[in-house]
Every structure is written in C-alpha cells, then in structure tokens.
Amino acid sequence: MKTIIIGGGIIGLSTGWQLAKKGIEVEILEKASAGRSASWAAAGMLAPQAEMGFEDIDLFYLCRKSLELYPKFLEELYNDSGIKIELERTGCILPAFDRDDSERIRRLYDFREKIGMPVVWLSGSEAREVEPFLSPRCTGAVWIEDDAQVNNRLMLEALKIAFVNCGGKLYEDHEVEKINITNGRIDGVNIHGINIKADSVIVAGGAWSKQIPGIPKNLLPPVRPVKGQIINLKLNDSCRITKVVRAPDVYLLPKSDGRLILGASVEEMGYDVTPTAGEIFRLLERGWEAVPSIYDLPIESIDVGLRPGSRDHMPIVGDSEIEGLFFATGHYRNGILLTPVTAFELSKWVASGHSSEILNGFGISRFYKETV
Ligand SMILES: Cc1cc2nc3c(=O)[nH]c(=O)nc-3n(C[C@H](O)[C@H](O)[C@H](O)COP(=O)(O)OP(=O)(O)OC[C@H]3O[C@@H](n4cnc5c(N)ncnc54)[C@H](O)[C@@H]3O)c2cc1C
Numbered sequence: 001m002k003t004i005i006i007g008g009g010i011i012g013l014s015t016g017w018q019l020a021k022k023g024i025e026v027e028i029l030e031k032a033s034a035g036r037s038a039s040w041a042a043a044g045m046l047a048p049q050a051e052m053g054f055e056d057i058d059l060f061y062l063c064r065k066s067l068e069l070y071p072k073f074l075e076e077l078y079n080d081s082g083i084k085i086e087l088e089r090t091g092c093i094l095p096a097f098d099r100d101d102s103e104r105i106r107r108l109y110d111f112r113e114k115i116g117m118p119v120v121w122l123s124g125s126e127a128r129e130v131e132p133f134l135s136p137r138c139t140g141a142v143w144i145e146d147d148a149q150v151n152n153r154l155m156l157e158a159l160k161i162a163f164v165n166c167g168g169k170l171y172e173d174h175e176v177e178k179i180n181i182t183n184g185r186i187d188g189v190n191i192h193g194i195n196i197k198a199d200s201v202i203v204a205g206g207a208w209s210k211q212i213p214g215i216p217k218n219l220l221p222p223v224r225p226v227k228g229q230i231i232n233l234k235l236n237d238s239c240r241i242t243k244v245v246r247a248p249d250v251y252l253l254p255k256s257d258g259r260l261i262l263g264a265s266v267e268e269m270g271y272d273v274t275p276t277a278g279e280i281f282r283l284l285e286r287g288w289e290a291v292p293s294i295y296d297l298p299i300e301s302i303d304v305g306l307r308p309g310s311r312d313h314m315p316i317v318g319d320s321e322i323e324g325l326f327f328a329t330g331h332y333r334n335g336i337l338l339t340p341v342t343a344f345e346l347s348k349w350v351a352s353g354h355s356s357e358i359l360n361g362f363g364i365s366r367f368y369k370e371t372v
Contacts, residue, residue, distance in 0.1 A: 001025065003350060004189055004198040006176045006212060008034030010042075010152065011328050012204035013159040013170075014073075014339045017080070018347035020166035027198075028168065029191065031175035031208075035156030038206050038335065041305025043230060043253050043261045044152035046070065046337045049117050049144045050092045050246050057115075058361060059314050063334055065358060066341035067148065073340035077155070080162035085155050088256060092147040092244040093122075093131050095138045095290060101248055102140055109142045119144055131243040133291050147244065151256060152336045179203075179214035179325070186324030190214075200324040200350055207271070207306040209329040218368045221316050223330045225271055225306035229279050230263035231287075232300040239293035247290035250283055259300060262287040273304040307332050311367065317342055318363035319355065326350060327364050 003019055005012045008030030019026045028034070045051075048063035070087050078084050096102040112119045120143040127141035128134050134141075163170060178190040179201055188197040203209050207225035215221075235241075235258055245252040253261040265279040280302060287294050310316055310330030315338055317328050328346055331338050345356040 001199045002027070002197070003200045003202065004029060004196065005202045005204050006179075006189065007204040007206055007209075008170060008172065009037050009204065009206050010035065010039035010156060010159065010335060010339050011206070011331060011342055012202070013156065013163055014343035015202060015204065015328055015346050016168050017159055017163040017166060018343045019350060020163055020168035021080070022347060022351045024351055026163075026168045027196075028163065028170045029174040029176050029189070030170070030172045033172055034160055034170060038305040038307055039156055040153060041228060041230060041303040042152050042336050043251070043263050044150050044255070044336055045147070045244065045251070045253060046087075046149055047092055047147040047244070048337065049112060049119070050094060050147050050244075051333065056313075059334070062315075062341060062358070062362070063337050066338045069340035069344060070148070070150075073343070074150075077158050077162055080165050081158040083154060083158035083161065085150055085158060086256070087148055087150060089146060089148045090242070090244050090254070091130075092144045092246055093127060093134070094142040094144070094246045095127055095134055096140045097135065097137050097247075097289065098139070104248075105140070105142050112142075117144075118146060131241060131245060133239055133241040133293055134245065135290055135292055137289075149244065149253065149255075150336065176212060179212060181214065181216070181322055181325070184322060186322060198324070200326060202326040202328050202346070202350065204328045206329065207308045209308060209327070215325075216322065219320050219322065219325070219364055221327055221329050221364060222311040222367055223308045223316070224268075226309040226332065227267040227269045227272065227304065228264040228307055229267075229275055229283070229302060229304050230261050231280060231283055231302055233260040233262060233294060233297040234258060234300045235260045236297060238296045239291065241291055245290055247286060250286035250290065252287055252291055252294070260294065260297060262294070271306065273306065275302045275304055308335070315342065315362055316364050317346055317359050319349065320364050
C-alpha cells in the first residue's frame with residue numbers, strides 16, 4: 001500500500017511520519033521547501049482555552065484533545081529524531097485596559113468557567129504580579145495557567161528527520177500538478193506530466209489545497225489563504241516578559257529562543273505575502289499599549305504566512321467519496337495545536353480503513369452535504 005501526501009507543512013510531515021511508523025510506503029511531495037510556509041511563520045501557541053470563541057465548542061474539544069496528546073507526540077518524536085522539544089506551559093493572561101475590554105473578558109471568563117475550564121479572575125495589581133511587565137493601565141485580567149507553546153520551527157526539523165528515519169521519502173521542489181482518479185478511486189498524481197501511482201492521496205496543501213487540479217468540483221475543499229504578519233522582537237533586560245499576553249488585537253509571546261513574537265494580523269489578501277507598514281504599525285502600537293517596555297527592544301525580523309482558513313474555520317480531516325482520497329487541511333489558526341490529533345487519528349484511518357470517532361464531523365462531507 002502506497003500513500004502520497006501533497007504538502008510538506010506540519011500537517012503533511014506529521015501524518016506522513018505516523019504512517020511511515022506503521023510500515024506504510026509514504027512519499028511527501030512538496031512544491032517548495034518543506035516546513036517553510038504557514039507552519040514556519042506560526043507562533044507555536046497551544047492555546048485552546050485562550051483562543052476559542054463561544055460558538056466553537058466542537059473545535060475547542062478537538063483542540064483540547066490534541067493538547068492532551070502533545071506529550072506522547074513529542075516523546076515519540078524525540079525517539080525517532082533525537083531532537084527534544086519541550087512542551088512549555090507558559091500560561092496566558094488576557095488583560096483589560098478599559099471598560100469595554102473588561103466586559104469582553106468577563107464574558108470570556110464566565111463562559112469558560114461555565115464549561116469547567118480552569119480560569120482565574122485577577123485584579124489589575126494581581127495581574128501585574130503574574131506578569132510584571134504588563135502596563136499599569138491594566139484594570140483586570142483572566143489568567144489561564146495551562147495553555148502552552150512549542151518551538152514549532154524545531155518541531156518541523158525534527159519531523160523531517162523522524163519521517164525519513166522511519167522510511168518515508170520526502171521530495172522537495174516537486175509540485176503536484178494533478179490528482180488522478182479512475183472509476184471513483186485514486187490512481188495517483190501527476191508530476192512533470194507523469195502519473196505516479198498511489199493507493200491513497202492525502203491533500204495537505206495548506207492554503208493552496210483548493211488549487212490542486214483533479215479534485216472533483218463537489219469535493220473541492222473550501223479553503224482560502226488568510227494572511228498573517230508577525231514581528232519578531234529580541235528580548236533583553238528592558239523587557240523580559242515570561243507569560244503570553246493576549247491583549248485586544250495583539251498577542252505577545254515570549255519564546256525560549258529569545259524572541260518576543262508580536263502577532264498576528266488577520267487579512268484577506270489572497271496569496272500576497274508582503275509585509276505592510278500599516279499592519280506592522282498596528283501590531284507595534286497595540287503591543288506597546290499592553291507592554292510599554294517593548295519600546296526599546298530590537299526588531300529581529302518580520303514573518304508572513306498564509307493560514308489555511310476553511311469556510312467554517314474548522315479543519316477538514318478525513319476521507320471522501322473518492323476511494324483513497326483524504327483531506328488534512330483547513331487548520332486555520334490552530335494547525336500547530338491540532339498536529340498530534342490530526343497525525344495520530346488520520347494515519348490510523350488511512351492505514352486501517354476504519355474511520356476515526358474523534359474526527360467525526362470534521363470531514364469534507366459537511367460542506368457538500370449542504371448543497372444537495
Ligand atoms: C502568522 C501566523 C501565526 C500562527 N500562529 C499559530 C499558533 O500560534 N498556533 C497554532 O496552532 N497555529 C498557528 N498558525 C496556524 C498554523 O500555522 C497553520 O494552521 C498550519 O501551519 C497549517 O499547516 P499546513 O501543513 O496545513 O500548511 P503549510 O505549513 O502552509 O504547508 C502546506 C504545504 O503544502 C505545499 N503545497 C501546496 N500545494 C502543493 C502542491 N500542489 N504540490 C506540492 N506541495 C504543495 C506548500 O508549499 C506548503 O509547504 C499561525 C499561522 C500564521 C500564518
């Protein structure tokens with residue numbers, strides 16, 4: 001049995017690695033460099049609790065399941081790659097600076113408390129005890145102790161090594177030009193006009209997943225690119241924040257490699273990946289309002305990535321009515337967080353032919369059922 005995965009981002013690499021571990025012959029075809037698209041630009045927050053809105057309860061449970069799987073995932077990754085990646089329980093603080101913010105985070109707090117999440121309400125001065133670099137204008141905050149983060153860039157390196165160590169084949173600069181389907185089942189994919197045979201194909205092309213020719217019209221994943229810009233500052237003694245600060249319209253995320261990430265814009269700009277003055281200005285201004293001492297920090301770099309945003313902002317993971325055609329895309333703002341659950345569950349599904357209960361409701365059929 002041979003599986004081809006289209007796309008060498010965090011989703012393709014992790015699913016490929018798990019399949020290769022099960023003894024399946026796997027090839028990952030990546031049109032550019034593996035692990036250099038959205039998965040590279042990402043901040044690496046694993047924040048199911050801080051991230052979720054009121055309407056996202058199914059997604060929240062999937063994200064929380066994935067966070068639970070992270071320790072097992074990282075241990076296996078260490079065994080197969082020799083690279084140790086820490087699950088950093090940095091904790092996350094959501095500060096309020098005026099009455100509007102206060103009302104907003106009070107609603108978030110009430111909702112989270114109602115569904116049994118461990119959240120704590122802090123006064124302004126308590127918030128500054130937790131994170132002393134917060135602005136003295138902070139009037140109150142929500143504290144979420146067990147949200148976490150990882151070094152996603154190191155994780156991508158480890159995944160490439162683990163995948164190859166387990167027998168997988170990674171081909172970079174190999175753009176899939178077409179998916180070939182014969183009599184309702186997968187036949188293979190075209191590279192340079194030649195059909196490479198496969199029993200199954202997983203579409204893990206991130207923001208480009210809808211662009212791959214050959215997918216039947218009624219199964220095209222409704223995924224679009226959602227541009228995100230981040231600024232990498234360099235922490236020094238003038239600002240050594242240790243907690244994730246999620247202020248209105250900006251987050252500040254201290255990384256163990258010495259960066260302080262300010263992110264992220266959310267823009268509908270097609271496939272444009274140009275950093276722009278307006279968004280960078282806005283992130284800096286919002287970041288400075290929350291943590292004034294970022295003012296003197298050096299700017300290291302700016303990164304731009306394209307999130308694969310589905311129509312309902314939930315991931316699209318699972319099989320389709322074409323035998324052997326699977327999707328693993330649309331992870332939008334949570335692709336790093338959702339990596340373990342996607343990789344473990346989808347690899348079991350592809351290898352065994354038995355669908356995953358955990359992924360129930362996240363398949364492509366939820367979109368095309370709407371129109372029939
Ligand atoms: C600024 C920013 C911050 C983020 N922060 C976080 C965060 O803190 N936490 C979190 O959980 N998530 C975060 N995300 C979201 C996360 O990055 C994405 O959900 C995740 O990286 C998606 O992974 P992917 O493998 O699907 O896509 P990608 O990493 O984009 O990989 C897809 C790959 O497919 C390849 N490809 C496409 N078409 C073809 C083809 N025809 N042939 C061959 N290859 C092809 C592309 O070249 C690309 O390498 C962030 C995203 C951005 C942009």
